Amino acid sequence: MFHRKRMLDELPQDIAEHLDRETEDNIARGMSPEEAGHAARRKFGNVRRVMEDTREVWIASWRDALWQDLRFAFRMLRKNPGFTIVAVLTLALGIGANTAIFSVVYSVLLKPLPFPDADRLVFVFDRLGQQSNTETGISFNNLQSLREHNSVFAAMTGAQQHQLTLIGYGDPLEVDTVVVTSDFFSVFEQQPLAGRLFLPDDSKEGAPATVIVSENLWRSVLHSDPAILGKSLSFDKHDYTVIGILPASFHFPKIKPANQIWIPLPQDPLFGPFMKFHGGHWLPVTARLKPGVSLAKAQAEMDTLSAELVRELPAENTGWLVRVRPLHQVLVGDVRTALIVLLAAVGLVLLIACANIANLLLSRATSRAREMAVRAALGAGRGRIIRQLLSETAVLGLFGAVAGILLGWWGVRALTVLLPESFPRLNAIHVDYFVLGFALLLSGLASVAFGLAPAFLVASSNPNTNLREGGARSGQSAAGRRARSVLAAAEIAIAVVLLMAAGLLLRSFSKLTAVNPGFDADHVLQALVSLPRFQYHTPQQWNAFCDALLARVQAQPGLQNSALVAPTPLSEGFINLGFDIVGDPVSSANTSRTADYVTISPGYFQVMAIPLLAGRAFDERDAASRPPVTIISSALARQYFPNQNPVGKQLIFANAPYPTVPHEIVGIVGDVRDANLGDDPKPMMYASMAQEPMPGALVVSRTTLDLAGATAAIRQQVAAIDKDLPVTDVFTMPEVLSDSVAQPRFRTLLLALFAAMALVLAAIGIFGVISYSVSRRTQEIGIRVALGASRAAILRLVSRETLALVVAGLAVGIPAALAASRLLGHLLFGVSASDPLTLAAVSLTLVAVAAVAAYLPMRRATRVDPLIALRHE
Amino acid sequence: MSTKEDRDRIDLLQGTLDLLILRTLLRGPAHGHAIAKAIEFNSADVLQVEQGSLYPALHRLIKRRWIAVEAGTSENNRRAKFYRLTAAGRRQLAVETSKWDKLAGAIARILRPAE
Numbered sequence: 010m011f012h013r014k015r016m017l018d019e020l021p022q023d024i025a026e027h028l029d030r031e032t033e034d035n036i037a038r039g040m041s042p043e044e045a046g047h048a049a050r051r052k053f054g055n056v057r058r059v060m061e062d063t064r065e066v067w068i069a070s071w072r073d074a075l076w077q078d079l080r081f082a083f084r085m086l087r088k089n090p091g092f093t094i095v096a097v098l099t100l101a102l103g104i105g106a107n108t109a110i111f112s113v114v115y116s117v118l119l120k121p122l123p124f125p126d127a128d129r130l131v132f133v134f135d136r137l138g139q140q141s142n143t144e145t146g147i148s149f150n151n152l153q154s155l156r157e158h159n160s161v162f163a164a165m166t167g168a169q170q171h172q173l174t175l176i177g178y179g180d181p182l183e184v185d186t187v188v189v190t191s192d193f194f195s196v197f198e199q200q201p202l203a204g205r206l207f208l209p210d211d212s213k214e215g216a217p218a219t220v221i222v223s224e225n226l227w228r229s230v231l232h233s234d235p236a237i238l239g240k241s242l243s244f245d246k247h248d249y250t251v252i253g254i255l256p257a258s259f260h261f262p263k264i265k266p267a268n269q270i271w272i273p274l275p276q277d278p279l280f281g282p283f284m285k286f287h288g289g290h291w292l293p294v295t296a297r298l299k300p301g302v303s304l305a306k307a308q309a310e311m312d313t314l315s316a317e318l319v320r321e322l323p324a325e326n327t328g329w330l331v332r333v334r335p336l337h338q339v340l341v342g343d344v345r346t347a348l349i350v351l352l353a354a355v356g357l358v359l360l361i362a363c364a365n366i367a368n369l370l371l372s373r374a375t376s377r378a379r380e381m382a383v384r385a386a387l388g389a390g391r392g393r394i395i396r397q398l399l400s401e402t403a404v405l406g407l408f409g410a411v412a413g414i415l416l417g418w419w420g421v422r423a424l425t426v427l428l429p430e431s432f433p434r435l436n437a438i439h440v441d442y443f444v445l446g447f448a449l450l451l452s453g454l455a456s457v458a459f460g461l462a463p464a465f466l467v468a469s470s471n472p473n474t475n476l477r478e479g480g481a482r483s484g485q486s487a488a489g490r491r492a493r494s495v496l497a498a499a500e501i502a503i504a505v506v507l508l509m510a511a512g513l514l515l516r517s518f519s520k521l522t523a524v525n526p527g528f529d530a531d532h533v534l535q536a537l538v539s540l541p542r543f544q545y546h547t548p549q550q551w552n553a554f555c556d557a558l559l560a561r562v563q564a565q566p567g568l569q570n571s572a573l574v575a576p577t578p579l580s581e582g583f584i585n586l587g588f589d590i591v592g593d594p595v596s597s598a599n600t601s602r603t604a605d606y607v608t609i610s611p612g613y614f615q616v617m618a619i620p621l622l623a624g625r626a627f628d629e630r631d632a633a634s635r636p637p638v639t640i641i642s643s644a645l646a647r648q649y650f651p652n653q654n655p656v657g658k659q660l661i662f663a664n665a666p667y668p669t670v671p672h673e674i675v676g677i678v679g680d681v682r683d684a685n686l687g688d689d690p691k692p693m694m695y696a697s698m699a700q701e702p703m704p705g706a707l708v709v710s711r712t713t714l715d716l717a718g719a720t721a722a723i724r725q726q727v728a729a730i731d732k733d734l735p736v737t738d739v740f741t742m743p744e745v746l747s748d749s750v751a752q753p754r755f756r757t758l759l760l761a762l763f764a765a766m767a768l769v770l771a772a773i774g775i776f777g778v779i780s781y782s783v784s785r786r787t788q789e790i791g792i793r794v795a796l797g798a799s800r801a802a803i804l805r806l807v808s809r810e811t812l813a814l815v816v817a818g819l820a821v822g823i824p825a826a827l828a829a830s831r832l833l834g835h836l837l838f839g840v841s842a843s844d845p846l847t848l849a850a851v852s853l854t855l856v857a858v859a860a861v862a863a864y865l866p867m868r869r870a871t872r873v874d875p876l877i878a879l880r881h882e
Numbered sequence: 883m884s885t886k887e888d889r890d891r892i893d894l895l896q897g898t899l900d901l902l903i904l905r906t907l908l909r910g911p912a913h914g915h916a917i918a919k920a921i922e923f924n925s926a927d928v929l930q931v932e933q934g935s936l937y938p939a940l941h942r943l944i945k946r947r948w949i950a951v952e953a954g955t956s957e958n959n960r961r962a963k964f965y966r967l968t969a970a971g972r973r974q975l976a977v978e979t980s981k982w983d984k985l986a987g988a989i990a991r992i993l994r995p996a997e
Contacts (some may be wrong), residue, residue, distance in 0.1 A: 010921045013945075019963070025912060025916070026961075026963075030915040031915060051931050053932065053933045053934045054932030054934035054935065058934070059938065060937075062935070062938040063941050066938050
């Protein structure tokens with residue numbers, strides 16, 4: 010290398026000196042200087058071509074060798090199409106699965122959120138006590154207080170979201186509405202596409218109603234109206250002046266980037282009134298850390314300020330702590346564990362794939378040992394032989410990589426369709442250059458991994474022995490046999506780990522779906538009717554509407570068994586409220602009491618088949634004019650009235666529109682899992698809808714009608730009362746149940762798929778080793794048969810080898826699986842990480858698969874014809 | 883410049899040029915121009931070669947470690963790069979020469995079989 014550089018660098022000077030000498034000679038012969046120069050150059054020839062030819066001398070050798078290697082490798086692969094196809098497909102599966110899962114991991118976990126300096130964005134929330142893990146929003150009053158007194162945040166904003174109905178542009182359209190305090194756009198550091206963003210004045214009391222629309226909404230629904238700024242749009246029959254358009258690149262996290270609008274909090278008909286409700290933990294807060302401020306420092310300051318909030322409003326804030334978490338972490342949520350588990354799983358699948366290909370290469374290398382011996386004898390160096398073998402695996406790896414990346418690209422598209430809609434950052438998932446780079450790197454590493462072992466094995470084997478031994482029997486070195494068995498056993502061990510994880514998730518999922526939600530979902534459907542808050546703004550109006558709606562719906566054939574409720578269990582939101590027990594005030598020692606709050610019409614428990622355990626259900630007695638009543642769940646009774654009869658006791662709800670009124674407990678009903686099927690039922694309290702109505706409600710019906718028929722009937726009745734009201738969120742209850750476990754279902758399916766891949770690959774590995782072993786021992790088996798060995802004896806001989814592989818695989822795999830399943834953590838539900846039943850099933854599955862994989866070669870062994878076998882050589 | 887007719891010249895085979903260079907250097911180190919001159923002189927201008935094609939050949943021989951390079955001064959005290967035969971080159975020359983002799987002998991027998 011050193012030679013080459015120096016020689017080439019000096020070449021122009023060498024040539025110049027040569028020409029000088031020739032010129033001088035020519036002058037000495039009597040030529041004129043000019044003629045002498047020309048003659049010298051003519052005799053020398055084309056200088057540039059000489060330099061090129063000289064450079065070629067140095068480059069050609071390794072380039073030719075590489076080209077030769079690659080061409081030869083290609084020829085060898087084409088000569089063995091079976092081997093090539095199996096190897097390329099195996100590798101493609103491994104690379105494809107890794108590419109697909111990695112692109113999800115990269116897009117969701119690794120890529121920063123699409124905001125400037127997104128790592129400084131944090132989520133600020135309230136937590137009840139140290140031990141609780143419920144994260145709630147904070148009250149508007151507390152947000153104001155924190156914003157004034159903190160020194161760690163550059164900006165803080167509260168943002169809630171719901172839907173408003175846009176009227177005047179075609180059919181009434183539900184738009185995703187983000188309700189924000191004035192600092193919202195400073196926190197996310199956004200600039201408008203046109204117009205302006207909110208100023209503090211827009212949030213003042215009495216300010217005109219303003220709205221900022223998304224570019225998407227402006228382009229699609231508003232037909233890119235160039236004069237939209239300053240115009241009025243009617244949301245929920247209330248006029249808002251458009252002041253700005255926000256670029257499509259920005260969208261509020263957690264909402265699909267479709268039709269969004271932003272309005273100031275005081276202008277919102279739903280959340281605006283909550284601003285004065287100091288006891289509510291309803292406003293999710295996002296903040297931007299000042300540069301250089303650590304999360305720990307921000308948290309320390311929030312701890313101090315939490316104590317001050319308690320001093321300020323002891324009744325509302327006692328027991329609550331303000332906590333800070335990175336926004337990215339909050340948005341990603343518990344998907345992280347699932348994704349890491351899936352990534353580990355595909356990594357293991359790739360390992361098995363590599364082991365399989367290494368095994369294939371080893372058996373090929375053994376049969377080619379003689380060829381290699383000839384090459385070595387003819388003077389090929391060890392390095393040259395290794396290089397040739399490696400270039401074969403490199404070509405193989407390249408094919409595998411291309412096929413794998415195609416498979417992965419297709420897999421990502423399939424994933425984004427199959428992923429549950431609630432999956433965080435779903436729209437950010439796609440294959441980009443980073444993912445492609447990862448896939449290529451992985452393929453390269455894989456090629457080296459499965460290529461090196463056979464290459465060294467062949468290169469280190471003794472050419473003399475290989476030449477002396479016959480073709481078919483050559484290269485049966487003990488090292489090679491051991492390597493193949495170790496690889497197959499390792500494949501089994503890895504398959505055990507994956508099967509165990511998949512088995513545990515499957516068991517968890519079946520337990521999760523077998524959980525009794527507390528109500529009977531069959532033949533129940535739900536439909537949401539929300540009321541425009543400006544048109545229907547008093548509880549009396551809501552009440553009148555709900556009464557009329559329920560009466561009309563119940564009058565329909567097939568819909569007699571209907572009720573109203575808000576909210577339904579396992580739907581998007583649940584309302585967690587604090588409450589007090591009259592005569593048993595909260596002492597400073599015990600923390601606040603909270604329960605999930607649901608307001609229902611009479612007949613709700615009957616429709617949902619929630620059992621009444623004591624007292625009575627609501628009926629027409631519980632009208633607005635009568636003393637407030639409540640029905641509590643069995644969990645609330647157990648937790649807060651141990652060894653007492655709660656019926657007759659009184660609760661005070663910390664509820665915004667209906668504060669501080671004692672509610673008499675008139676009944677106890679069964680528990681309902683309202684937030685999550687996987688969580689224990691939480692304490693719940695039900696209010697009478699006639700006494701505490703909401704602006705809208707969900708109709709629930711137990712009916713034998715199909716969804717379309719029932720929905721049409723409900724729509725008709727709603728339209729008869731008010732033709733502008735939309736009916737949305739129409740689902741059957743079984744659908745709601747199924748949607749609530751969409752994420753566990755998804756990860757379980759994927760892991761099961763990967764485990765199945767691992768199992769198939771391991772089976773191929775076992776098949777390879779046993780069939781190779783049988784063909785190697787054909788002669789031995791022939792002799793045994795000739796000497797009178799029975800078929801059973803031969804079978805025992807071969808199955809002993811299979812069994813040894815499986816036992817070795819299980820011996821390593823089971824402890825590894827037990828250790829690995831602990832990583833599944835909270836993904837498990839109702840099974841322990843070392844569930845013996847799953848472990849037994851996994852072991853049995855592997856033994857069975859090994860038996861199937863070994864069946865063909867074993868059968869071949871029992872049919873060995875001693876005459877043919879003895880002539881085999 | 884050449885005194886012979888073009889059709890009388892024999893294009894040098896690559897291996898032959900290598901052999902001629904090694905042969906020339908057997909008499910001692912020489913610089914590029916001197917090697918070219920010597921080949922021209924020894925072959926009595928029969929073996930015509932563009933002088934430039936000497937250089938790829940020299941590099942090829944260096945790469946095979948048959949010749950080595952050393953700095954020196956030429957007859958009129960100018961800086962020059964001298965090429966010298968290595969031990970490996972000397973061995974190679976012996977092998978090549980005997981091969982060449984055999985080949986030449988074979989050709990000669992074929993051309994004058996009855997002599």
